[in-house]
Amino acid sequence: MCCNFIFFLQTMILRQSGSLLHFWQAVTPYCVPMSRTVKYYAGKQKSNSQGRYKKKRNSPIYAARVRRRKANARKDVELSKKLENAFETPVKLMYEEPTLQSWVFNMYYQRLDIVPLNSKIWNSEIRKDIIHRCVQFTLKKFMLDRLPQKNRGEMPGGGRKPWPQKGTGRARHGSVRSPLFKKGGKAHGQGKCFTIDVPKQVRKMGVKIALTAKYQENNLSIIDTTELHSHKEEYLREVLKNWPLYHHEGELRTKVLVIHTAEELDPNLAIAAFNMPNFDFLEPHAVNTYDIVNKDRVIITRQALQDLERRLLKPRTYIHFDLPDKVPMPLHYEGFPENLRQHPIRGRDEQVPRSPYWKYKLAHIMKSERIPGESRKHRNNLYDTEEVENIRVPEELQKLKLTRLQRDWFKSRKL
DSSP states (O other): OHHHHHHHHHHHHHHHOGGGHHHHHHHHHHHSOOOHHHHHHHHHHHHHHHHHHHHHHHSHHHHHHHHHHHHHHHHHHHHHHHTTTTTTSOOOOSOOOOOEEEEEEOTTOOEEEEEEEOHHHHTOOOOHHHHHHHHHHHHHHTSOOBOOOOOTTTSSOOOSOSSOSSSSSSOOOSOTTSTTSTTOOOTTOOOBOOOOOOOHHHHHHHHHHHHHHHHHTTOEEEESOOOOSOOOHHHHHHHHTTSSOOEETTEEOSOEEEEOOTTTOOHHHHHHTTTOTTEEEEOGGGOOHHHHHHOSEEEEEHHHHHHHHHHHHOOOOOOOOOOTTOOOOOOOOTTOOHHHHSBTTTBTOTTOOOSSOGGGGSTTTOOOOOOOGGGOSSSSOSSOTTSTTOOOOOHHHHHHHHHHHHHHHHHHTOO
8 A cells, every 4th residue: 555655656756747756766775676667757858858858959940949049139239328318318209299389360351460279279189078068068058947747746736536436437536636637747847958078178169179170171261450440231241342252142150250459349349230131249258169169250369369278278277376465374382393383285385275165164264353453562553463363354354355255266166
């Protein structure tokens, strides 16, 4: 039994690894002689391995592999020499931002100047999915909401069973206010609001893409001024014949959108275009993707162009404000290092709100209490606004600051 087990163990180990052959040849003479099967497996594995390696070294594939390894090693050495000063030498950019320009015209389509355009706006990637989202956002905003209607439980009456359950030959019913009856309740009569929500940054992206499309289609024009010599509609129609617009039987068929600032709009132009259905005006803060896509030609004034680019390039900001005579609150931790005295996010000034809920965060910094006369440092200064350790602010300044904050917050919500 013992001899059979040792024979089995020798055979399994030699099948797995021929490197233990010498160990077993040295050990087995002292316990059990090595069997013929063990010698057969050991000799076969050893002879096969030696023959395989000899055949490998003499084959042309092995020689080609060695040559390829040497060539790769040589290339690695050359590449390492080239990359020794790679971080010190300036990198040459393969891509350069394109220089975008546009002609500046007057109202009579005469060239006056060339204005540069920002490539971050006018060279955006055309994405139809973003355009679709922004157009749906604008259209569904003007859809009428479906008003809720009363269901069978909200209708008056109908508490009595109209006829017995059996015996009449008619269908069974429990109330005359069922949706099956005339003057009954409405099934699934809940209201619905069709508006969808699109993030502000996506809406900005949609305006950039729409403007880029108009610029690439050559349907964008920059004008110097909107000055018109007459307020007559016929005069405006004669002026527009100088522009590359489509007219049919004297009527303007090309839809035109004029983007202007409030100061730049000439009253003569506004009166002359009042009855023209295809001639619309918009200010930069009201520009949206739908109005740009819906029009055939977009005309922008110079000042409106600057205002529009400033709005579209404005990063996401929060409302930061500081009261006129306010200083940080006194710190009571003496001997603390400077980095521990500061707020981890907002620094020293912990009163700066970071959200639109700033109305609820002004209570602890807007104190309108009067200081008693004996504790005043200056008799005429009721609130000690000049003192460093006091942060009280007069009530008039509070109201002014509050209205300014409301105005700034409302403006920041626009495009």
